[in-house]
Amino acid sequence: MKLNNPINRVLIAGGTHGNEFTGVYLIKLFEQFPELIRRSTFETITLLANNQAFLAGRRYIDKDLNRGFSRADLEDVTLSSYEDLRAKEIDYLFGENGKTPVDFILDLHSTTANMGVTIIIDNDELFNLQLAAYLSYVNPEIKVYSSGNSGRGQNALRSLSKFGVAIEVGSVPQGVLNANFFLNTKAIIYAILDYLALYNQEHLPSFPKNLLLYEYMEAIDYPRNEQGQINAMIHPQLQFKDYEALNLGDPLFLTFDEQTISYTANSTTYPVFINEAAYYEKGIAMCLTQKRQITI
Amino acid sequence: MKLNNPINRVLIAGGTHGNEFTGVYLIKLFEQFPELIRRSTFETITLLANNQAFLAGRRYIDKDLNRGFSRADLEDVTLSSYEDLRAKEIDYLFGENGKTPVDFILDLHSTTANMGVTIIIDNDELFNLQLAAYLSYVNPEIKVYSSGNSGRGQNALRSLSKFGVAIEVGSVPQGVLNANFFLNTKAIIYAILDYLALYNQEHLPSFPKNLLLYEYMEAIDYPRNEQGQINAMIHPQLQFKDYEALNLGDPLFLTFDEQTISYTANSTTYPVFINEAAYYEKGIAMCLTQKRQITI
Numbered sequence: 001m002k003l004n005n006p007i008n009r010v011l012i013a014g015g016t017h018g019n020e021f022t023g024v025y026l027i028k029l030f031e032q033f034p035e036l037i038r039r040s041t042f043e044t045i046t047l048l049a050n051n052q053a054f055l056a057g058r059r060y061i062d063k064d065l066n067r068g069f070s071r072a073d074l075e076d077v078t079l080s081s082y083e084d085l086r087a088k089e090i091d092y093l094f095g096e097n098g099k100t101p102v103d104f105i106l107d108l109h110s111t112t113a114n115m116g117v118t119i120i121i122d123n124d125e126l127f128n129l130q131l132a133a134y135l136s137y138v139n140p141e142i143k144v145y146s147s148g149n150s151g152r153g154q155n156a157l158r159s160l161s162k163f164g165v166a167i168e169v170g171s172v173p174q175g176v177l178n179a180n181f182f183l184n185t186k187a188i189i190y191a192i193l194d195y196l197a198l199y200n201q202e203h204l205p206s207f208p209k210n211l212l213l214y215e216y217m218e219a220i221d222y223p224r225n226e227q228g229q230i231n232a233m234i235h236p237q238l239q240f241k242d243y244e245a246l247n248l249g250d251p252l253f254l255t256f257d258e259q260t261i262s263y264t265a266n267s268t269t270y271p272v273f274i275n276e277a278a279y280y281e282k283g284i285a286m287c288l289t290q291k292r293q294i295t296i
Numbered sequence: 297m298k299l300n301n302p303i304n305r306v307l308i309a310g311g312t313h314g315n316e317f318t319g320v321y322l323i324k325l326f327e328q329f330p331e332l333i334r335r336s337t338f339e340t341i342t343l344l345a346n347n348q349a350f351l352a353g354r355r356y357i358d359k360d361l362n363r364g365f366s367r368a369d370l371e372d373v374t375l376s377s378y379e380d381l382r383a384k385e386i387d388y389l390f391g392e393n394g395k396t397p398v399d400f401i402l403d404l405h406s407t408t409a410n411m412g413v414t415i416i417i418d419n420d421e422l423f424n425l426q427l428a429a430y431l432s433y434v435n436p437e438i439k440v441y442s443s444g445n446s447g448r449g450q451n452a453l454r455s456l457s458k459f460g461v462a463i464e465v466g467s468v469p470q471g472v473l474n475a476n477f478f479l480n481t482k483a484i485i486y487a488i489l490d491y492l493a494l495y496n497q498e499h500l501p502s503f504p505k506n507l508l509l510y511e512y513m514e515a516i517d518y519p520r521n522e523q524g525q526i527n528a529m530i531h532p533q534l535q536f537k538d539y540e541a542l543n544l545g546d547p548l549f550l551t552f553d554e555q556t557i558s559y560t561a562n563s564t565t566y567p568v569f570i571n572e573a574a575y576y577e578k579g580i581a582m583c584l585t586q587k588r589q590i591t592i
Contacts (some may be wrong), residue, residue, distance in 0.1 A: 025526075025529075025552060028525070028552070029552045029553070033553070057576075057577065058354070112469040112471075112472050171469070172469075173408040173467070173468075173469030173470060173472075173573050174469060174470055174471060174573065175408075175470060175573035175574070175576065176408050176469075176571055176573045177526075177529040177530070177571070178529075178535065178571075179529045179530060179531060179532045179535060179550050180532045180535070182529060182552075183532075183554075229324070230321075230473075233321075233473040233474075233475045233478060234473070234475060235475060236475040236476045236479075239474065239475060239476070254475050256321060256324070256325045256478075257325070257329070258479075275472055275473070275474075277469050277470065277471035277472045278471070280353075280471065281353065
């Protein structure tokens with residue numbers, strides 16, 4: 001790798017969703033002990049992205065902050081909800097044309113889905129792919145989810161910088177701290193910071209250049225009645241089976257009167273975000289992915 | 297048992313906490329198919345107790361509805377928040393001096409703690425104890441938690457009737473439906489309704505008259521800093537260990553800088569509601585219980 005773009009400033013964001021406590025309390029810890037995230041070749045900045053939502057014990061006050069960073073929305077002066085203003089403020093601080101632009105954003109999330117420790121990348125930037133490959137190499141438990149096809153790369157907080165990833169851990173209920181996921185997330189943050197430091201020094205360790213990706217294909221919704229209310233739930237046999245193969249005929253949903261609804265497509269898929277609490281209102285029961293081994 | 301008090305009217309309440317979906321969707325199911333809960337010797341009524349909170353995706357709008365049923369609060373005309381008014385309305389409908397008083401209340405809850413399927417009783421009414429013994433007999437997985445010492449029997453929705461229990465299932469995240477817990481809760485509701493029907497007909501089946509109770513002793517809070525913010529989390533070794541013995545020296549909390557805080561009392565206790573999301577704001581990290589075998 002040639003050092004075209006040194007990393008000068010790194011932003012670690014937590015609490016972009018106020019009820020995802022892992023990130024919130026890691027940011028609070030780093031604010032208390034900044035030496036934990038200090039590295040010699042770049043500046044590390046922390047951001048408790050939606051503190052108002054955290055104080056209210058909610059994902060957001062008015063709307064999902066982590067969908068508010070499209071360039072169009074940031075430039076739309078008519079958007080003025082709490083999260084609209086907060087997104088504009090964060091862009092003003094850390095965006096490409098902001099006060100102190102950052103080169104790398106690490107955003108900390110948790111999910112009620114059983115996604116273990118997932119690294120989310122939003123684009124095909126070689127830098128992000130290589131980092132993901134490195135992290136999978138040092139921790140084989142890590143899964144890498146590529147959200148590029150979902151458009152998340154366009155409107156998430158982390159889209160403010162070209163380079164960056166999200167860490168998504170679960171299953172963790174909203175409003176709950178799970179110590180193991182807290183410790184796992186912290187360890188990955190350190191691994192990423194160390195990687196960035198070595199990158200700046202052109203001393204990256206050697207690691208295999210292959211990467212197993214779960215690529216977003218489509219989101220599917222719960223079955224709903226005429227009033228738009230769900231009338232089925234994730235089938236017990238699918239619950240907690242994130243990243244496992246789902247094939248034609250496998251159970252998908254169980255209606256409230258106990259009828260099984262099966263998967264009807266002919267191709268194998270690997271669902272993620274199965275039964276994520278925050279996605280009921282978005283009309284998403286799970287996201288289907290395809291599994292792809294790539295060489296970088 | 298002698299039939300002093302026939303059960304004429306049964307209330308099944310769900311969504312007393314709006315983000316505990318198991319109860320909400322069971323109530324919706326029963327409203328769609330009332331024959332499911334119809335029994336010949338009594339009337340069964342359903343109540344979606346806090347629909348506004350459900351629609352908002354929150355536990356409550358202004359305050360916890362399930363703490364608002366003390367006689368003093370119900371009679372305090374100065375209390376007029378959304379939940380205060382809703383509590384008075386529910387009391388007016390179903391309370392002892394209400395429009396259609398109910399003899400038995402079954403309130404459906406879920407928790408982020410790993411409490412499996414728990415029956416909560418709030419008092420020592422023989423009727424409730426016998427029902428709990430019956431349910432433990434037909435389903436040995438069931439745990440019975442006696443909340444009497446906590447005062448919950450004084451201000452919970454179910455305190456409106458002398459007889460009644462809560463069903464508490466988990467671990468389930470807030471805002472999530474878990475199909476297995478949905479089915480388990482439904483099965484227990486049917487078992488209770490069948491029991492009440494047999495009771496009215498003086499045809500109760502015979503079952504062992506012993507009962508294993510986990511009795512509330514005290515609630516303990518998270519360690520907190522001077523600003524009142526938590527600075528530790530449930531220790532990984534205690535997480536999900538509801539109903540298991542906790543002894544002197546066992547790990548209780550892990551501080552954010554990874555110091556273990558141990559249990560310092562000399563007597564064995566059995567914690568429940570470990571890491572319940574809704575209890576962070578109440579200053580409760582877990583409730584300690586004592587295990588007691590009683591003969592009814």
